[in-house]
Amino acid sequence: xxxxxxxxxxxxxxxxxxxxxxxxxxxxxxxxxxxxxxxxxxxxxxxxxxxxxxxxxxxxxxxxxxxxxxxxxxxxxxxxxxxxxxxxxxxxxxxxxxxxxxxxxxxxxxxxxxxxxxxxxxxxxxxxxxxxxxxxxxxxxxxxxxxxxxxxxxxxxxxxxxxxxxxxxxxxxxxxxxxxxxxxxxxxxxxxxxxxxxxxxxxxxxxxxxxxxxxxxxxxxxxxxxxxxxxxxxxxxxxxxxxxxxxxxxxxxxxxxxxxxxxxxxxxxxxxxxxxxxxxxxxxxxxxxxxxxxxxxxxxxxxxxxxxxxxxxxxxxxxxxxxxxxxxxxxxxxxxxxxxxxxxxxxxxxxxxxxxxxxxxxxxxxxxxxxxxxxxxxxxxxxxxxxxxxxxxxxxxxxxxxxxxxxxxxxxxxxxxxxxxxxxxxxxxxxxxxxxxxxxxxxxxxxxxxxxxxxxxxxx
Amino acid sequence: xxxxxxxxxxxxxxxxxxxxxxxxxxxxxxxxxxxxxxxxxxxxxxxxxxxxxxxxxxxxxxxxxxxxxxxxxxxxxxxxxxxxxxxxxxxxxxxxxxxxxxxxxxxxxxxxxxxxxxxxxxxxxxxxxxxxxxxxxxxxxxxxxxxxxxxxxxxxxxxxxxxxxxxxxxxxxxxxxxxxxxxxxxxxxxxxxxxxxxxxxxxxxxxxxxxxxxxxxxxxxxxxxxxxxxxxxxxxxxxxxxxxxxxxxxxxxxxxxxxxxxxxxxxxxxxxxxxxxxxxxxxxxxxxxxxxxxxxxxxxxxxxxxxxxxxxxxxxxxxxxxxxxxxxxxxxxxxxxxxxxxxxxxxxxxxxxxxxxxxxxxxxxxxxxxxxxxxxxxxxxxxxxxxxxxxxxxxxxxxxxxxxxxxxxxxxxxxxxxxxxxxxxxxxxxxxxxxxxxxxxxxxxxxxxxxxxxxxxxxx
Numbered sequence: 001x002x003x004x005x006x007x008x009x010x011x012x013x014x015x016x017x018x019x020x021x022x023x024x025x026x027x028x029x030x031x032x033x034x035x036x037x038x039x040x041x042x043x044x045x046x047x048x049x050x051x052x053x054x055x056x057x058x059x060x061x062x063x064x065x066x067x068x069x070x071x072x073x074x075x076x077x078x079x080x081x082x083x084x085x086x087x088x089x090x091x092x093x094x095x096x097x098x099x100x101x102x103x104x105x106x107x108x109x110x111x112x113x114x115x116x117x118x119x120x121x122x123x124x125x126x127x128x129x130x131x132x133x134x135x136x137x138x139x140x141x142x143x144x145x146x147x148x149x150x151x152x153x154x155x156x157x158x159x160x161x162x163x164x165x166x167x168x169x170x171x172x173x174x175x176x177x178x179x180x181x182x183x184x185x186x187x188x189x190x191x192x193x194x195x196x197x198x199x200x201x202x203x204x205x206x207x208x209x210x211x212x213x214x215x216x217x218x219x220x221x222x223x224x225x226x227x228x229x230x231x232x233x234x235x236x237x238x239x240x241x242x243x244x245x246x247x248x249x250x251x252x253x254x255x256x257x258x259x260x261x262x263x264x265x266x267x268x269x270x271x272x273x274x275x276x277x278x279x280x281x282x283x284x285x286x287x288x289x290x291x292x293x294x295x296x297x298x299x300x301x302x303x304x305x306x307x308x309x310x311x312x313x314x315x316x317x318x319x320x321x322x323x324x325x326x327x328x329x330x331x332x333x334x335x336x337x338x339x340x341x342x343x344x345x346x347x348x349x350x351x352x353x354x355x356x357x358x359x360x361x362x363x364x365x366x367x368x369x370x371x372x373x374x375x376x377x378x379x380x381x382x383x384x385x386x387x388x389x390x391x392x393x394x395x396x397x398x399x400x401x402x403x404x405x406x407x408x409x410x411x412x413x414x415x416x417x418x419x420x421x422x423x424x425x426x427x428x429x430x431x432x433x434x435x436x437x438x439x440x441x442x443x444x445x446x447x448x449x450x451x452x453x454x455x456x457x458x459x460x
Numbered sequence: 461x462x463x464x465x466x467x468x469x470x471x472x473x474x475x476x477x478x479x480x481x482x483x484x485x486x487x488x489x490x491x492x493x494x495x496x497x498x499x500x501x502x503x504x505x506x507x508x509x510x511x512x513x514x515x516x517x518x519x520x521x522x523x524x525x526x527x528x529x530x531x532x533x534x535x536x537x538x539x540x541x542x543x544x545x546x547x548x549x550x551x552x553x554x555x556x557x558x559x560x561x562x563x564x565x566x567x568x569x570x571x572x573x574x575x576x577x578x579x580x581x582x583x584x585x586x587x588x589x590x591x592x593x594x595x596x597x598x599x600x601x602x603x604x605x606x607x608x609x610x611x612x613x614x615x616x617x618x619x620x621x622x623x624x625x626x627x628x629x630x631x632x633x634x635x636x637x638x639x640x641x642x643x644x645x646x647x648x649x650x651x652x653x654x655x656x657x658x659x660x661x662x663x664x665x666x667x668x669x670x671x672x673x674x675x676x677x678x679x680x681x682x683x684x685x686x687x688x689x690x691x692x693x694x695x696x697x698x699x700x701x702x703x704x705x706x707x708x709x710x711x712x713x714x715x716x717x718x719x720x721x722x723x724x725x726x727x728x729x730x731x732x733x734x735x736x737x738x739x740x741x742x743x744x745x746x747x748x749x750x751x752x753x754x755x756x757x758x759x760x761x762x763x764x765x766x767x768x769x770x771x772x773x774x775x776x777x778x779x780x781x782x783x784x785x786x787x788x789x790x791x792x793x794x795x796x797x798x799x800x801x802x803x804x805x806x807x808x809x810x811x812x813x814x815x816x817x818x819x820x821x822x823x824x825x826x827x828x829x830x831x832x833x834x835x836x837x838x839x840x841x842x843x844x845x846x847x848x849x850x851x852x853x854x855x856x857x858x859x860x861x862x863x864x865x866x867x868x869x870x871x872x873x874x875x876x877x878x879x880x881x882x883x884x885x886x887x888x889x890x891x892x893x894x895x896x897x898x899x900x901x902x903x904x905x906x907x908x909x910x911x912x913x914x915x916x917x918x919x920x
Contacts, residue, residue: 228708247707248688258718266802279803287828305787327765327898335891342726343739368747430890431795438787
C-alpha cells in the first residue's frame with residue numbers, strides 16, 4: 001500500500017516536470033532514488049512519455065534506468081525508437097543486457113539497427129546472442145576487467161580505475177596471457193592489501209574455478225553459490241576467457257530454475273523450452289498450449305482407472321456402498337505419492353540427493369509409508385464400521401494401507417527413473433503420480449473387495 | 461563420477477600425510493584447492509581425523525574450511541572439541557556463521573563454552589542468536605566495515621585495508637555518525653575512483669536502501685535482488701546500523717524459500733515452523749509428523765465425495781457404467797485446478813502478481829478454462845459414445861467442461877483467499893485443490909446424470 005501511494009504522488013510531479021520541459025529538474029528527479037525505483041515509477045507512463053524522460057537525462061543514468069525496466073517494456077520502447085536512438089542505447093548497455101534485449105526484438109528491427117552500430121559492438125552482440133539459451137554463454141557478459149600478469153599491484157589498481165565505468169565489476173579482475181588464456185584472478189581486495197610493487201602474477205589465485213561456455217546455467221549458479229564468488233569466469237574450449245557471470249545474475253537463475261521445477265511438477269509444460277510461463281502476460285493460446293497436453297494425456301491414463309472399474313462392475317453392482325470410499329482411497333494413495341515426489345524432486349534440484357541414494361531412501365520410505373498407512377487405515381476402518389459394517393471396513397482399511405504404500409513407492413522411484421532415462425525428475429508431476437495411483441487404487445480396492453466379499457457378491 | 465574418482469585418489473594421500481605428521485605438507489595440501497573443495501573432501505574422514513587436519517593448519521584456513529562443512533558435521537565436531545578449542549574456533553568464525561552454529565549446539569555446550577570467550581564476542585553471539593528465525597536479524601552478520609564521514613578517500617581506503625581481514629566484505633563500507641546512525645554508504649569502487657582528498661561524506665550515497673532488524677528475510681532477499689546489491693544494511697528502530705546481509709547469504713534464502721513453497725504446495729507441513737524437511741536426514745517420526753496431518757485432513761474432506769456418491773446411489777445402481785468415467789472426470793477437474801494454482805502460487809512468491817490482479821486474472825481464466833474444457837469435453841465425448849452410447853457421452857462431456865471450469869476457478873481464487881486471510885498462498889496445495897475438485901466433480905457429474913438420464917433411471 002505504501003508503495004502505491006508513493007507512485008500516486010510522484011507520477012503527477014514527474015508529468016509536471018515533463019510539461020515544463022525543465023530537463024535539469026528531470027535529471028535531478030531521476031537521480032533522487034535508486035534506478036530500480038525510478039524504473040518502477042516510470043513504468044506507469046505512456047511509451048512516448050517514457051522515452052521523453054529517458055532521452056533527456058544523461059546516457060549513464062538512462063541506461064541504468066532502462067536496464068531495470070521489465071523486459072516486455074524494454075522491447076516496446078526499442079520498437080518505438082528511431083534506428084540511431086536504439087543503436088545509441090544498445091551501445092551504452094551492459095553487454096549481457098543488450099544481447100538479451102537484442103534476442104527479444106523482432107528480426108526486422110535487428111537487421112535495421114545493426115548497420116548503425118560500431119563494428120566491435122556488432123560482433124559482440126552477434127557472439128553473445130548466438131549462445132544457446134540455458135548455457136553459461138547465454139547468461140555471461142563480455143565486459144569483464146582483464147589484467148596482464150606483469151603489472152604491479154599499483155599499476156593494476158590504476159588500470160582498474162580507468163576501465164571501471166565500462167565494466168560490470170572491478171572487484172574481480174582476470175589475469176590473461178597474450179592468447180587471452182585465463183592464468184588466474186585477483187580481487188580488488190587482494191590488490192589493496194598487497195604492497196605497491198607486488199606483481200599481479202605473484203598475488204593472483206592460480207587455481208581458478210571456471211565453467212565452459214556450453215555448460216548449463218544451473219552449473220554456473222551451483223558453482224557461484226558453492227564457492228561464494230562475486231563472478232565466475234567462462235572459458236572456451238581453448239581455455240581462453242570469453243566472459244563472466246556475476247552473482248546478481250544467478251539470483252534470477254536460481255529463482256527461474258525453481259519456478260521451472262515448480263511448474264513442471266504442477267503438470268505444466270511437458271518439456272523444457274526455455275520459455276517461462278508468466279501468468280500475468282501469457283496469452284490465451286500460450287496457456288492452452290502449455291496446459292492442455294498434460295491434461296489430455298492424463299485423461300487417457302485415467303481411462304485405465306475406468307477400465308479397472310468396468311472389470312469389477314459385478315462387484316460394484318453387488319455392493320454399491322463400496323463406491324462411497326473410492327475417491328477417498330485413490331485420493332490418499334495419490335496424495336501420499338505426490339508428497340514423497342515433492343520431497344525427492346526438490347532435494348534433487350538443490351543437489352541434496354543423488355542417484356545412489358535411491359535404495360536407502362526406498363527402504364526407509366517403506367517404513368514411513370507403512371506407518372502413515374496404519375494410522376490412515378485405522379481412521380477409515382472406523383468410518384467403514386459406522387457406514388457399511390465390519391466386512392467393508394476391513395476391505396477399506398487394507399486397501400488404504402496398500403494404496404499409501406504403493407503411492408509412496410511410485411513417488412519415491414519415478415523421479416529416479418526419470419533421471420536414469422535422462423529426463424527431468426520434476427516431470428514426475430503430482431498429477432501424473434495421482435493418475436497412476438488412481439489406476440492402482442481402483443485395482444487394489446476392488447480386487448481386495450472381490451476376494452474378501454466373495455460370499456456377498458455370490459449372494460447378490 | 462569425476463568428483464568421486466578425485467576423492468578416492470586424494471583421501472588416501474591425505475591420510476598418508478596425517479600418518480607422517482608432516483604438518484607443513486598438510487598446510488600445503490589444504491591450500492591447494494578452494495576451501496569448499498577441501499571441506500567436501502575431508503567430510504569423508506572420521507571426526508577425529510577431521511579435527512587433526514583442522515587443528516594443524518593456520519587459524520585463517522581452519523575457519524574457512526570449517527565454514528564450508530555441512531551444518532550437522534560442524535555440530536558433531538563442536539561437540540567433540542575441548543572447551544578452549546571450541547572457544548578459539550568460534551572466535552575466528554565470521555559473526556553470522558558462529559551465531560548460527562551456536563544456535564545448533566546443545567545448551568550444555570553453549571553454557572560451557574561462553575565463559576571461555578572474550579566479553580565482546582560473548583555479547584555479539586548472544587545478540588545475533590537472539591533474533592527470531594526468518595528475520596533479517598537472524599541472517600545478518602555484525603562484521604561490517606564502518607567509516608566516519610569526515611575521512612578522506614585515501615584515509616578511508618587505508619582504514620579498510622587495516623580492517624579487511626576481520627570483515628565479511630570491504631566492497632561496501634557504511635558511514636555512521638557517533639550514535640552509529642546510518643548516514644550513507646560508499647563502495648570501494650567509489651573510493652578508488654574518487655580523488656585522494658575527497659571526503660567520504662561528499663562521495664557517499666545518502667539514499668541508503670536498508671531493512672529493519674525484524675523484517676522478514678524474504679524482504680531482504682527481494683531488496684538485494686531488486687537493487688543488485690552486494691550487501692544490505694540492517695538497522696534497528698533508532699536507525700542505528702546493527703548488521704549487514706551479504707549477497708551470498710540470500711542465494712541460500714531464495715533456494716530455501718522456494719523449497720518451502722514447493723513443500724507446502726505438495727501438501728507437506730501445514731504451517732511454517734522454520735524447520736526444513738530434508739529427505740536425506742529427517743527421521744521416521746519427523747516424516748510422520750510432517751506428512752500425516754494433511755493426509756488425514758484430506759481423508760475427512762474426501763468423505764464428502766463419498767457422501768455425494770451415496771446421495772446418488774440410485775443413479776449409479778441404474779447406470780453402473782457411469783462409474784467408468786468417475787476417476788477421469790474428477791481427476792481432470794483437480795489437475796486443471798492444480799495447474800492454475802501452481803502458476804498463481806509461484807507468481808505470488810516471486811512478486812509477479814498482487815492482490816489487485818485477481819479479478820482480471822479470473823476473467824481470463826474463465827476463457828482459458830472454457831477452451832481447455834471444450835477440447836477435453838470433445839475427447840471424452842468420443843470415448844463416451846464408443847463405450848456407453850450417446851446419452852452417457854453427453855453427460856460426460858458436459859460434466860468435463862463444468863469440472864475443468866470449476867477446478868480452474870478454485871485454483872485461481874484459493875491462493876488469493878489465503879492471502880486475504882493472512883495465510884501462506886502455497887497452502888493452497890495441489891492435494892487440497894484435488895480434494896475440493898473431487899467433491900464438486902462427484903456432485904456435478906452425478907447431478908447432471910440424474911437430470912439428463914432421468915428416463916433411464918426411472919426405467920431401472
